[in-house]
Amino acid sequence: MPEPFVSTTSRVISIPRANIDTDQICPARFLKITDKANLADALFFDWRFTPDGTRREPPSFIDEPHNAGRQILLVGDNFGAGSSREHAPWALRAWGIRAIVSTSFADIFRGNALKNALLPIVVSTERHAALTSLLAANPDAEWTVDLDAQTVSLPGGDSFAFELDPFARTMILAGTDEIGYVLGKLGAIEAWEASHPARVETR
Amino acid sequence: MAEKPRTLFEKIWDAHIVASEPGAPAILAIDLHLVHEVTSPQAFTGLRERGLKVRKPGQTVATADHSIPTTDPSIPIADELARKQLAQIEANCREFGIPFHGKGSPTRGIVHVIGPELGLTQPGMTIVCGDSHTATHGAFGALAFGIGTSEIEMVLATQTLLQRRPKTFRVEVTGRLQPGVGAKDIILALIARIGIGGGTGHVIEYTGDAIRALSMEERMTVCNMSIEGGARAGLIAPDETTFAYLKGRKFAPHSAAWDEAVAGWRALPSDEGATYDRTIVIDGDKLEPMVTYGTNPGMGVPVTGRIPALTDVEPGARDDLERALAYMGLEAGSSIAGRKLDVVFIGSCTNGRIEDMRAAASVLRGRHVADGLRVLVVPGSQQVKRQAESEGLDEVFRAAGAEWRESGCSMCIAMNGDQLEPGEYGISTSNRNFQGRQGKGGRTFLASPLTAAASAVTGVVTDPRTMAAGSGTASQPSAVEAH
Ligand code: SF4
Numbered sequence: 001m002p003e004p005f006v007s008t009t010s011r012v013i014s015i016p017r018a019n020i021d022t023d024q025i026c027p028a029r030f031l032k033i034t035d036k037a038n039l040a041d042a043l044f045f046d047w048r049f050t051p052d053g054t055r056r057e058p059p060s061f062i063d064e065p066h067n068a069g070r071q072i073l074l075v076g077d078n079f080g081a082g083s084s085r086e087h088a089p090w091a092l093r094a095w096g097i098r099a100i101v102s103t104s105f106a107d108i109f110r111g112n113a114l115k116n117a118l119l120p121i122v123v124s125t126e127r128h129a130a131l132t133s134l135l136a137a138n139p140d141a142e143w144t145v146d147l148d149a150q151t152v153s154l155p156g157g158d159s160f161a162f163e164l165d166p167f168a169r170t171m172i173l174a175g176t177d178e179i180g181y182v183l184g185k186l187g188a189i190e191a192w193e194a195s196h197p198a199r200v201e202t203r
Numbered sequence: 204m205a206e207k208p209r210t211l212f213e214k215i216w217d218a219h220i221v222a223s224e225p226g227a228p229a230i231l232a233i234d235l236h237l238v239h240e241v242t243s244p245q246a247f248t249g250l251r252e253r254g255l256k257v258r259k260p261g262q263t264v265a266t267a268d269h270s271i272p273t274t275d276p277s278i279p280i281a282d283e284l285a286r287k288q289l290a291q292i293e294a295n296c297r298e299f300g301i302p303f304h305g306k307g308s309p310t311r312g313i314v315h316v317i318g319p320e321l322g323l324t325q326p327g328m329t330i331v332c333g334d335s336h337t338a339t340h341g342a343f344g345a346l347a348f349g350i351g352t353s354e355i356e357m358v359l360a361t362q363t364l365l366q367r368r369p370k371t372f373r374v375e376v377t378g379r380l381q382p383g384v385g386a387k388d389i390i391l392a393l394i395a396r397i398g399i400g401g402g403t404g405h406v407i408e409y410t411g412d413a414i415r416a417l418s419m420e421e422r423m424t425v426c427n428m429s430i431e432g433g434a435r436a437g438l439i440a441p442d443e444t445t446f447a448y449l450k451g452r453k454f455a456p457h458s459a460a461w462d463e464a465v466a467g468w469r470a471l472p473s474d475e476g477a478t479y480d481r482t483i484v485i486d487g488d489k490l491e492p493m494v495t496y497g498t499n500p501g502m503g504v505p506v507t508g509r510i511p512a513l514t515d516v517e518p519g520a521r522d523d524l525e526r527a528l529a530y531m532g533l534e535a536g537s538s539i540a541g542r543k544l545d546v547v548f549i550g551s552c553t554n555g556r557i558e559d560m561r562a563a564a565s566v567l568r569g570r571h572v573a574d575g576l577r578v579l580v581v582p583g584s585q586q587v588k589r590q591a592e593s594e595g596l597d598e599v600f601r602a603a604g605a606e607w608r609e610s611g612c613s614m615c616i617a618m619n620g621d622q623l624e625p626g627e628y629g630i631s632t633s634n635r636n637f638q639g640r641q642g643k644g645g646r647t648f649l650a651s652p653l654t655a656a657a658s659a660v661t662g663v664v665t666d667p668r669t670m671a672a673g674s675g676t677a678s679q680p681s682a683v684e685a686h
Contacts, residue, residue, distance in 0.1 A: 018523055019399055019499055023637040028616045032270055032284035034244035034291050051625035051643040078400035081433065081499070082637060084335040085242060086351035107369075107403055107435050108335060112351035165367070167227045178353070179253070182361045185230060188222040189363055192232055199234045199328055200454055202264040203302050 004175030005117045007146040008098045010071035014135050015061050018076035022109065025080070025088040039087060040094035062095065071098040072143055074131060078102075079120075080109025089116045099145040101152070103128050114168040115178065119145060121152065121162045147173060208474035210371050211440050212406045215346040215471070219329050221363055228365040234328040236358045237314045238265035238301065240292040241618070242333030246356035247295040259362045260300040264323060267292055267305050268313045270618045273581050273608035276306065285619065299359075312584020312610045315339040315552035319423065320586050322452025326441035326468040331358055336552050336634065337436075338429040342422035343449070344441035344471050346406070349430060370480040372405035372434065376413040378488035383668035385562070386421035387554060387632065387651035389413065390428040391493035393485060395503040402434030405481065408473065409439050413487030419448040420558040427553045428634050431500040440472035492667055494539050494630075495649040497527035498638050504539055506654060506666045512536035530638055531646050532626075540664050542648065546629035547578040547605075547659040548641070549652055551615040554632035555583025557590050559652040564596040566656035566667065567603040569674030573662025578605035579621060581613040599673075605659065617642045630658045 030042035047060040061067065073092075079102045080088060089112045092100070099119040110120045123131065134154065135141065144153040147169060153159040171178060182189075209217070216231075223229040236259075243265070250257070257263060270285040272278075280286040289306065296303035304310045304317060311317070315336055318324040324340045330347035331337060333355045340347035354364055376389055394401070407429050409422075417425070422439050429437030446465055449455045456464040491505035502524075504510065510528070512535045513521050528535055533542070549555075549563045560582060572578045580600045582588040588610050591597055597607045614621040615633035623629050623645025632655050636647035650658070653667035660670065 016522075017526070018520075021499065021635075021637045023635065023640050027639055027643075028618050031241050032282070032288050032618065034288055035248070036245055046639045046643060078403070078433070081399050082335065082430075082635060084333060084349035084351055086245075086353060089351075104400060104403060106400065106433060108349055108351060108430075112353065115351065115353040165228075167365075178365055179249075179357050179360055181227075182230060182357065182363060182365065185222055186361075188230065189232075189361060192221040193362075196232065198259070198262055199325060200323055201261050202235070202323060202454065203261050 002117050002172070002175050002177060005098070005172050006148050007144060008071050009142050009144040010098070011140055011142055012072045012074050012135055013061060013067045013070045014074045014132065016076060016132065019078045019081055020075055021082035022080055022085050022088040023082055026085060026091040031085060031087055036090050036094070039091040042087070043091040043095045066140070069096060071096055072145060073097055073100045074135060075100060075102045078104050078106060080106040080113070082106070084108045084112070086112045086116070089113045089118045093118050101128075101131065114165065114172070117172045119147060119164065121145070121164070123160070123162065127160060208476040210473040210477045210479060211344060211408055211438055211471055212346060212371050213477070215327055215329065216368060218327070228367045230363045231329060231366045233331055233358050233362050233364060234262060235318070235323060235330045236263045236362070237318055237330065237332035237337070238263060238292070238355070239269055239314050239332070239334065240267050240288045241269040242352050243295065243355055244288065244291050246333070246352050246359060247299070249356040250299070250359055253360070255360045257299040257301060257359045262362060263301045263359070265292060265296050265301050265303045266311055266314050266317055268311075269612045269616060271306065271611045272619050273611045273613045273621060276609055282620065309585050309589070312586065313552045313555060313612055315423070315427065316555060316583035316587065319343065319419070320452070320584060322449055322455030325449065325455065325464070326445060327471050331364065335430040336427050338434070339423050339427040339552055341426040341429065341436050341438040342419060343445055344438060344468070346436055346438065348435040369435065370405045372402055372407045373479040373482040374407050374409050375411040375482065375484045376409065376487045377411045377484060378413055378486055379416065380413055380487055380490060383653060384490050384492055385651050385653065386417055386424035388490050388493045389485070389487070390425045390431070391495065391500070391503045391649065392490050394428065394432045394501045395493065396485070397432050397483070399431060399499050399501040400433040402429065402432040405434050407432070407434045407437040408479070409437060411487065414439060415442065418558060419444060420556045423556070424553055428500065431634055441468045492651060492654045494654060494664055495636050495647070496531065496533055496539050497524065498530055498636055499527070500634065500636060500649060502527060503649070506540055506650075506664065509538050510535055540666055542664040543628060544576060544630055544658060544662055544664065545627040546623055547572070547576060547655050548581070548614040548629055548631040548633065549579070549655050550581030550583065550613055551633035552583060552612070553634045554652050555581060555587065555610070557587050559632065560587065560591045560596050561594070562652040563656040564599040565672050566653060566670060567605065567659065567673055568599045570603055570660050572604040572659045576659060576662050578659045579608060579614060580605050581608045581621070582610045584610045614641050616640065617645070623647070630655050630664060
């Protein structure tokens with residue numbers, strides 16, 4: 001069962017790249033696991049290590065010492081494109097990321113992220129540019145992401161509002177999960193099934 | 204008053220709504236759930252932890268494709284993690300009563316190849332799988348999309364999903380494809396045009412004469428890569444081609460049930476006057492064989508074309524292009540044809556079906572692959588493999604110096620040991636050229652089976668139209684001419 005999540009205050013890691021696909025977030029060879037353990041190590045693995053396994057110099061984004069422990073990512077457009085692997089949000093969460101700010105997210109990734117209480121926060125291109133320069137000027141600034149208020153507060157008293165699927169928001173705030181919700185509607189499912197014979201039998 | 208005209212998507216969507224509460228996503232009934240070894244283990248664990256059963260094992264089916272080796276099946280699997288994962292899917296299926304087409308089964312194969320070939324995939328259905336290329340099944344006029352592991356658990360437990368209604372996007376491909384141009388070129392051209400996020404939030408319906416003229420297998424190739432344009436699903440209205448493909452397949456309806464089913468399927472195509480949130484038109488007459496040069500599937504050009512110069516793209520995309528070309532070791536503004544190759548991969552759920560094998564064989568027949576080149580031909584399923592062997596295609600490939608393998612995802616995702624080495628160039632009929640997708644540091648050119656096979660002969664990226672059919676018999680014309 002997920003823990004309720006309301007807000008977090010953290011410094012920010014900026015990865016100024018567009019179209020970061022799930023093969024970058026968690027390369028396929030890390031998908032042979034049958035649990036969710038050790039995925040923090042897989043995060044952005046091929047960006048961090050050369051093909052022979054040595055750590056790249058200078059260290060890549062999340063390996064930069066000052067980025068340790070940060071929980072908010074600022075990334076380019078269309079984050080999470082590609083494969084449906086939920087290992088991508090699992091790896092991000094395992095490393096400690098709680099919120100990602102971008103101009104857009106790939107559909108499947110966005111859904112997977114929400115199911116893991118990882119917030120995909122969409123901002124306009126203008127806002128994204130402003131946040132990027134803000135961060136460049138003050139790389140150690142702390143932002144507060146507040147899911148209850150649906151705001152991100154910036155240093156100096158500025159803040160902006162964001163939209164999130166209201167249903168997902170309720171689930172994350174309460175720490176409930178969707179399977180429980182749907183199991184609560186079993187009556188409706190049974191009624192539907194009674195009037196809709198299965199279209200195929202796989203056995 | 205007449206009912207509001209509806210699209211194919213809307214008809215399927217409306218027919219599967221179990222409940223929809225204000226503010227909450229709809230509860231959508233799922234007709235068919237396809238399962239494979241890589242994205243399912245944690246979902247079964249979740250089910251066990253909650254003490255739940257699989258609600259509809261008879262609407263669920265599983266196979267092993269992603270991490271399974273494509274080498275001799277009698278050799279034990281060396282990779283311990285892959286072996287454990289494969290053992291686990293088998294155990295999970297046994298425990299929960301799910302039919303499993305696993306190692307040693309004559310019906311095993313890539314999940315998106317076996318669904319259609321077994322007749323499980325049918326028009327009007329909702330189909331999900333923990334794999335983003337589930338859109339493949341949309342070729343039959345089914346609403347099919349990829350889901351994550353939490354959603355797999357949801358479907359296992361409830362046979363439903365919580366879904367927000369997506370928008371609709373019509374892609375009309377007009378005219379007639381030129382010889383040497385195929386389904387893969389249509390979809391690569393579309394993604395090059397709309398970009399890899401261009402279809403986000405939408406379900407695509409492919410229409411137009413060029414789409415109607417495609418075989419079922421070619422339609423699957425088009426729908427398969429809808430996700431590469433950001434769309435979760437891609438649909439093609441069912442027609443006589445669809446019904447002819449399905450008739451007599453193992454899990455398709457038979458006798459009276461068949462007639463009844465077809466009557467229902469005929470009502471599925473979008474109504475006259477139905478509207479879409481977005482429409483684009485592609486001129487099929489003008490399409491050429493496509494090849495990607497970069498590190499996402501939207502970075503494609505005609506094989507006769509040039510890699511864009513930095514000034515050809517919008518300022519915001521320059522960084523992306525520069526980084527992609529640095530990874531690929533290619534120069535902006537140079538031509539794509541003639542690029543040297545180390546590996547050729549023919550296979551995957553995009554192009555691993557029998558027609559793809561025939562197309563590749565039509566070029567390789569009586570020819571030999573270039574010196575020093577490694578060529579892997581991997582059928583999409585064990586059924587495709589047997590069919591190809593009964594037509595003697597395996598001999599064509601072997602005689603040409605290519606490897607003929609057991610079925611599976613293989614070098615499409617490089618989880619099973621079939622992979623590019625760092626720095627190697629591969630031309631691949633699969634669907635993703637992301638950095639490292641086909642092996643750490645590997646560099647991928649995506650293309651059609653004809654282009655890949657022609658390139659296998661020369662050892663460089665080659666326009667298949669410059670190469671006549673191999674020395675085949677009259678009954679096996681080159682697909683270059685046949686299309
Ligand atoms: S062939 Fe490739 S894209 Fe298709 S299911 Fe397998 S890994 Fe996924």
